[in-house]
Amino acid sequence: MPHPQKVVLDGDAMRRTLVRIAHEIVEKHGEPDRLAIVGIHRRGAVLAARLQRLLADLLDADVPLGELDISFYRDDVATRDGGPVILASKIDFPMEGRSVVIVDDVLFTGRTVRAAIEALFDYGRPARVQLAVLADRGHRELPIRPDYVGKNLPTARSERVNVAVEELDGHDGVTITTEDPS
Amino acid sequence: MKHLLSIHDLDRAAIERICDRAASFAEVGDREIKKVPALRGRTVLNLFYEASTRTRSSFELAAKRLSADVVNFAASGSSVEKGESLKDTVLTLSSHKPDAIVIRTPWAGSADLVSGWTDASIVNAGDGKREHPTQALLDVYTLRRRLGSLDGRRIWIVGDVLHSRVARSNILAFAKMGAQVTVCGPPTLLPRDIEDALPCAVSYTLAGIEEADVIYALRMQNERMHDSYVPSLREYAAQYQINARRLDPQQIVMHPGPVNRGVELSGEVVDSPQAVITMQVEAGVVVRMAVLYEVLAGSRAPQPPEVAPVPSTQQGVAS
Numbered sequence: 102m103p104h105p106q107k108v109v110l111d112g113d114a115m116r117r118t119l120v121r122i123a124h125e126i127v128e129k130h131g132e133p134d135r136l137a138i139v140g141i142h143r144r145g146a147v148l149a150a151r152l153q154r155l156l157a158d159l160l161d162a163d164v165p166l167g168e169l170d171i172s173f174y175r176d177d178v179a180t181r182d183g184g185p186v187i188l189a190s191k192i193d194f195p196m197e198g199r200s201v202v203i204v205d206d207v208l209f210t211g212r213t214v215r216a217a218i219e220a221l222f223d224y225g226r227p228a229r230v231q232l233a234v235l236a237d238r239g240h241r242e243l244p245i246r247p248d249y250v251g252k253n254l255p256t257a258r259s260e261r262v263n264v265a266v267e268e269l270d271g272h273d274g275v276t277i278t279t280e281d282p283s
Numbered sequence: 284m285k286h287l288l289s290i291h292d293l294d295r296a297a298i299e300r301i302c303d304r305a306a307s308f309a310e311v312g313d314r315e316i317k318k319v320p321a322l323r324g325r326t327v328l329n330l331f332y333e334a335s336t337r338t339r340s341s342f343e344l345a346a347k348r349l350s351a352d353v354v355n356f357a358a359s360g361s362s363v364e365k366g367e368s369l370k371d372t373v374l375t376l377s378s379h380k381p382d383a384i385v386i387r388t389p390w391a392g393s394a395d396l397v398s399g400w401t402d403a404s405i406v407n408a409g410d411g412k413r414e415h416p417t418q419a420l421l422d423v424y425t426l427r428r429r430l431g432s433l434d435g436r437r438i439w440i441v442g443d444v445l446h447s448r449v450a451r452s453n454i455l456a457f458a459k460m461g462a463q464v465t466v467c468g469p470p471t472l473l474p475r476d477i478e479d480a481l482p483c484a485v486s487y488t489l490a491g492i493e494e495a496d497v498i499y500a501l502r503m504q505n506e507r508m509h510d511s512y513v514p515s516l517r518e519y520a521a522q523y524q525i526n527a528r529r530l531d532p533q534q535i536v537m538h539p540g541p542v543n544r545g546v547e548l549s550g551e552v553v554d555s556p557q558a559v560i561t562m563q564v565e566a567g568v569v570v571r572m573a574v575l576y577e578v579l580a581g582s583r584a585p586q587p588p589e590v591a592p593v594p595s596t597q598q599g600v601a602s
Contacts, residue, residue: 170307173319173349173576187307223316 105279109254112273115235118251119148122233123155125249130200133162135228137199141217142170142188145205147266148235152204165199167192167224174216196225202249206264208234211245236275238262284577286405288394290416290455298459302424304573305566311348312569322349325579328381328403330373332358332388337540338408338417341567342385345575348568354379369393370400377401383579386410404578412448418539419452421570423460425562426497429535434461439492440483441523442501442547443472443512449539450501451481458482467492468501468523471512488522489529499537500525500547516546527551535559 110118130136138156140149146168153166170188203217214232221230233249238256254262254277261278265271284297293301311319327346331339339355346353356376358364363372369388376384383404386394391411398405409415426433438457444450444466457464464483466473478485492498503519513519525536526549536548536558544550552558 173311173321187304189307189310191310219320223314223319225315 107277107279108274109236109277110252110275112267115251115273115275118235119151120155122249122251123152123159126152126156126202126233127159129248131160133160133164135199137165137167137194137196137201137227138204139167139169139192139201139217139221140204141213142168142190143269144264144266145203146188147268148206149204152202152233165194167194167201169203169217169220171213171216171220174220175212190220190224192221192224196221196227198228200229200231201227202231202233204233206235206266207262208232208237208245208247208250209240209262211241211243214245215243235264236262286394286398286407287416287574287578288398288405288407289414290419290452290459293416293456293459295459295461298420298423298456301420301570301573301577302427304576305421305424305569306428308348308569308572308576311572318348318350320350321576322346322351322382322579325349325351325382326380327351327353327575327579328376328379328384329353329355329408330376330384330386331356331408332363332369332386332390333409335387335408337564337567338387338415341564342406342408342417342571342575344568345571349572349575351382351575351579354381369397373397373400377403383575406574406578409448412446412451414452415448415539416452416456417567417571417574418449419456420574421563421566422453422499422537422539423456424566424570425537425559426535428562428566429559430496432461433457436462436496437465437494438462438497438499439465439467439486439495440499440501441467441489441492441525443503443507444468444477444501445472445474445512446504446507447501453499454481454483462497465491465495469513469519472507492529493531495534497535497537498525498530500542502539502541503543503546505543516543520546523547524549525552527555530557532557537563540564 138149138153140146150166153164156164168191170190172187218230231248234247235251236254237247237250238254240258259280261280263276263278265274267273311317329339329342343353381403383406385406385408386397387408389411391413394405394407394410407414407416430436440450454464465486466483467486470487473485508516530552534557536552538548538560542548542553544553
């Protein structure tokens, strides 16, 4: 039986949200040569690529784009019975002197972002690291705060936030599923 | 997967998963800081009862690149020389609480025995003439990089199959990946009825080797000549050496190393672009990283966090 779903962002709202985040990034970082965008696999990387295109239009310049897979940096990965599919990390530009914006789809406990920060520093030493998320659902377990938030979503732990992106899921949108319908 | 004792333990999906992980670890080797914290706080014990250059150094490097602590144990110069048995050595070293033991011995089946004496994960790095599973995995990884898929590929394994643990593991692994394997060598160096025991065909001559996509030459050990398995190394080379005259330009040549130039392979072939021997050595570290990650990561799976009832007013408040 399918769990009841609540749509919190439809495709249009999600695209508008990304445009707003891009504008906020430009407001804080006027110089494209001092900026870089790094997405966390998988949906964070997709959103990062879109943000990069939006930034390129706004700044009329290319902003370096990277991808991170943080599986090797998580402290709670189980590989028994398969484990995670690991995608290649790719950061092929020097980060020294740049402000790097880490992009993820949902901010939850903060453990993924902590791992991403650690992974980032294995590639170099950015001047500043910031965090952009499409949805912040709360329940933080670490002192991590996003700099750019698409939407704050008050959730219960029993709920699940699902982000769909055209590139992987065929459509855009953010929904909340109740795991435990009552 | 707690242990890697034999290729028998792996199905095709597991082999593919290890190879795919190895590919993502390859990227780590290209970074300035060639290290990820995946196995931080774990201890890997290298227990080697036989000489080894490639396997031991690549296991050590693999563990260190995953941030594990490594203890190297070589039988020579240890209490083994005072007569300590394998079991007592393992029990003694287990008191250091290793999370994984990488073991190489001259005794077939020893890795399986050791897995019953300790709680650590056991990785077989070669047990006598039986198996050498990580070599087979790195060879599959190398061929997938070169060919994409092994499905339907014809692979000839040429040489001293009788004494070769590499051959046994590789026949199994190549066959599981969909390749057709032929073993080739003098009758004295092929196990009797090998085609009944393992998924391979047998040829006593190189006739038909032109059909092979991949030729995997095995090391010819000098001591075999003294044991009268072959009349002389020169005679062996005359009949079975892979050289430019016997090689088609599109064929891939592999060798587990160390190569006897001029015996199983001509020097010219070793140095040719058709030989992927250097690629095999490079694959050694990343594939062994993937194996250690497979047997160790998640072996201390975390408990899911307690779901505490949160007052609804405090839920989801961004800090």
